[in-house]
Structures are given as C-alpha cells and as structure tokens.
Amino acid sequence: MRTATSLATALVCVLVTTAEAGAGDDGFLHQLARDIATRLDAIRAARVPRLVPPVPVAVTWRPQKLAPPLDLGAPVVALTAADLDGDGRAELYAVTAREVIAIGYADHRVKELGRVAFAGDRMVPEPRDVVGSAIASGKTIVASSSSFARGLRVSWRGKTLVGDVGEPGFELCGGEHVQLAPGRNYFGDAQNATYGAKCRDDLVDADGHPLHVRAQLSVAGKLDVNVDRCAADGNQCQHVASYAFTHVGVGFALADLDRDGRPEVVFANANAPGEPDDLRAVTLGEDEKKTRLKKSFVVEGVAGIAVADVDGDGKPEVIAAVRPVGSGRTEIWRMN
Numbered sequence: 001m002r003t004a005t006s007l008a009t010a011l012v013c014v015l016v017t018t019a020e021a022g023a024g025d026d027g028f029l030h031q032l033a034r035d036i037a038t039r040l041d042a043i044r045a046a047r048v049p050r051l052v053p054p055v056p057v058a059v060t061w062r063p064q065k066l067a068p069p070l071d072l073g074a075p076v077v078a079l080t081a082a083d084l085d086g087d088g089r090a091e092l093y094a095v096t097a098r099e100v101i102a103i104g105y106a107d108h109r110v111k112e113l114g115r116v117a118f119a120g121d122r123m124v125p126e127p128r129d130v131v132g133s134a135i136a137s138g139k140t141i142v143a144s145s146s147s148f149a150r151g152l153r154v155s156w157r158g159k160t161l162v163g164d165v166g167e168p169g170f171e172l173c174g175g176e177h178v179q180l181a182p183g184r185n186y187f188g189d190a191q192n193a194t195y196g197a198k199c200r201d202d203l204v205d206a207d208g209h210p211l212h213v214r215a216q217l218s219v220a221g222k223l224d225v226n227v228d229r230c231a232a233d234g235n236q237c238q239h240v241a242s243y244a245f246t247h248v249g250v251g252f253a254l255a256d257l258d259r260d261g262r263p264e265v266v267f268a269n270a271n272a273p274g275e276p277d278d279l280r281a282v283t284l285g286e287d288e289k290k291t292r293l294k295k296s297f298v299v300e301g302v303a304g305i306a307v308a309d310v311d312g313d314g315k316p317e318v319i320a321a322v323r324p325v326g327s328g329r330t331e332i333w334r335m336n
Contacts, residue, residue: 049232051208054259057315061336063295065322066110069329072101076321076330077132077145079251079304084139085156090308093154094321094330095132097147100154102161103332105310110332114161118148125183133170133196144170146180173199173214186219193219200254201234206261210234213254213263221270223248225284227263243284249277255307255316257281257292257336264292266318268302274325277301279335281318293318293335300324300331310334 074096081090091113092103102113123146131146144151144166151166169179170187176197178187186193197216204210212228223245230237245265252267266281279302281293304321311317318335 049234051232052204053206053208054204054256054261056258056260059258059292059315059336061293063293063333063335064108066105066108066332066334068109069327069331070101070103070110070112071329072096072099072112073328074098075130075323076303077130078134078143079306079319079321080134080136080141081306081308081310081319082136082141083308084136084141086139087312089312090310092306092308092310092319092321092332093134093141093143094304095134095143095145097130097132097145100134100141100143100152100161100163102154105334108334116152116154116161116163118143118145118150118152119163120165121149123147123149123180127180127183127185129185131170131180131185131196133172135171135174135198137171137174142166142171146185170196172197174201195219195250198252198254200263203254203256203263204261205229208232210237211263212237215252215254215265217248217250217252221247221249223252223265223267225254225265227284241285245282245288249302251279251302251305251320253305253307253318255318257307257316257318266293266305266307268305268320271301273301275301279305279318279320281335295320295333295335297322303330 076094078095081092083090094101099115099117101115103110104113127146134141134143139155141154150168152163153166154163167177169177171177186195188194195217200213210230215223215225217223225243227241228237229240247270249268249270254265256263262283264281264283268277268279271277276298278296280291282288282291300322302320303323306319307316309316320333322331322333
C-alpha cells in the first residue's frame with residue numbers, strides 16, 4: 001500500500017511533467033508543484049526519528065543462586081532470554097542436545113514452564129561435543145543443536161510451548177545462518193574457525209544514536225567486539241570502535257547494563273570442564289582488569305549467559321546457567 005507522502009510525491013511529478021509539457025504555462029501548475037514539494041520536505045523532516053538518549057540506572061551486584069536447581073535432562077549448551085508471552089517479564093530459554101526448555105522467574109525462584117524437542121534428521125556427522133545456539137526474533141526463539149540438521153523455532157501458543165522445524169544450520173545473529181565444520185564443534189574452516197557470534201542492534205550510545213554491536217569468538221578464546229554507530233533511523237552506520245578480550249569461553253553476552261550508552265560484554269573464561277570458572281562483566285573501552293563484576297565458581301562451569309529483565313522492574317539482569325561437575329542438574333544464578 002502506498003503512503004500519503006509517496007502519492008503526493010507522484011502527484012508532484014505529474015504536475016511538473018504537465019507544466020513542462022504545456023507551452024507557455026509557467027504559472028499555476030509550477031507554483032502548485034513547488035508548494036507541494038515544500039510541504040513534502042517539511043513532512044519528511046518531521047518524520048525523521050528523534051534521538052532518545054538512554055536513562056542511566058544503578059546496578060547492584062549481588063550474585064545469588066536461585067532455587068531450586070533444575071533437572072533439564074541434559075547439559076545446557078546455549079541460553080537466551082525474551083518476553084515471548086508478553087507479561088512484561090522475560091523468560092529464560094535453555095538449549096540442550098535434544099530440547100529447548102522455557103524457564104520462568106518469580107519471587108527469587110525459577111521453574112520450568114515447558115519444553116519442546118528438536119525434530120527432523122540427525123546431524124551427520126555429529127560432532128563429539130554438543131554445540132547449541134539460541135537468539136530471540138520477535139515472538140520466537142530460533143534455536144539450534146548440533147545433534148539435529150535443522151533448527152527449531154519456539155513460541156507460545158496460548159499457554160503451550162510449541163516448536164516448528166526451522167532452517168538448516170545455526171542462526172547466530174538475525175538472518176545470519178552458518179554451518180558447523182563437518183564433524184567439528186566450530187564454524188568455518190580450520191584457518192578461520194569460530195565458536196560463534198552474537199549481535200545487538202537494540203542498543204544506543206549516550207546521545208541516543210543506534211548501535212550495532214557484534215562479538216565473535218575464535219577457537220583460541222579471543223573475543224572480538226566491533227561497534228558501529230548509526231543515524232537516528234538506524235541506517236548510514238559507521239564503524240567507531242573495536243575491542244578484544246582473551247581467554248573467553250563459549251558463554252558470553254552483550255548488553256548495556258547501567259544504560260549509560262556504553263555497552264558491556266559479559267563472559268565466562270575458557271577453562272576446561274572441571275576446572276574453576278568465573279563470570280565477568282566489562283564495559284567496552286575500560287581496562288579489562290577493572291571488571292564491573294567477577295564471580296568465581298570453584299566446582300561449577302558456566303554453560304550459558306543471558307541478559308534480560310526477568311523480574312519486570314525495567315532493568316536488565318545478568319543470568320547464568322551453571323552446571324556442577326558430575327551433576328545432572330543445572331543451577332540458575334542471578335548476578336544483579
């Protein structure tokens with residue numbers, strides 16, 4: 001359907017063409033076309049999105065393990081969060097080798113809300129180490145497991161969690177599909193191998209300009225973060241900064257936790273399972289040693305990290321899925 005401004009623009013073109021075609025007619029039609037063009041320019045100027053600077057919020061770090069521990073039936077390989085049911089509080093979505101499990105938070109406790117299984121052909125060859133991904137896309141979670149050839153689109157149908165078979169491979173950022181190296185737990189070839197990427201297109205800088213932030217993790221544990229600053233309408237983006245972090249594990253997330261216009265990266269380290277792990281939050285551009293948060297885990301490993309407003313207070317929380325070594329259960333930690 002054509003908008004009013006596009007129809008008016010077409011009218012201007014018709015008027016100008018008619019005026020130019022009319023011999024000696026240099027009066028009314030030309031003046032009318034100029035008047036309409038002037039008004040259209042004013043309408044376009046008024047429709048330009050206004051920059052809305054972020055409103056800073058205070059962040060109080062108070063790590064706490066939420067009860068009860070959850071028996072998800074398999075280790076968590078990816079974690080994300082989104083308010084798919086529209087109640088004003090984000091749910092957690094944990095990906096295992098076989099299923100996607102929705103987890104709710106209320107009164108400092110967590111509970112399973114529902115689960116849906118992956119379906120379709122198995123991945124051939126299947127990597128020894130299970131790899132997973134999950135991102136929110138509107139009212140849908142797009143999840144993948146290396147055990148299955150196709151992903152899963154998860155949503156709510158009333159109060160029932162449902163899943164539809166999705167595209168082949170893994171969707172790491174919106175619209176970006178990649179395939180695992182055959183039989184491996186990484187993407188790309190041996191020279192350009194990565195453990196994945198995450199993107200945020202809903203953050204703004206201190207002036208309110210939209211930011212496009214992308215983080216990509218190499219198999220060497222190096223996390224490269226690139227930031228683009230865009231015009232008010234989200235277009236005409238320019239690269240403004242790059243950052244690098246080392247010894248980063250597969251659990252990481254991007255956010256602006258205190259909403260000061262300077263994003264943070266939240267990540268666990270790259271220690272092997274069974275070794276001590278820790279979770280850190282670092283503001284991009286600040287000294288990595290001056291972390292906003294550092295929470296150590298002695299006998300647990302961080303399996304996934306998500307950032308979302310899980311309690312409905314309008315502020316984002318850092319949530320980590322932690323798995324004690326030798327246990328079949330998953331612990332959910334809230335960091336702030």
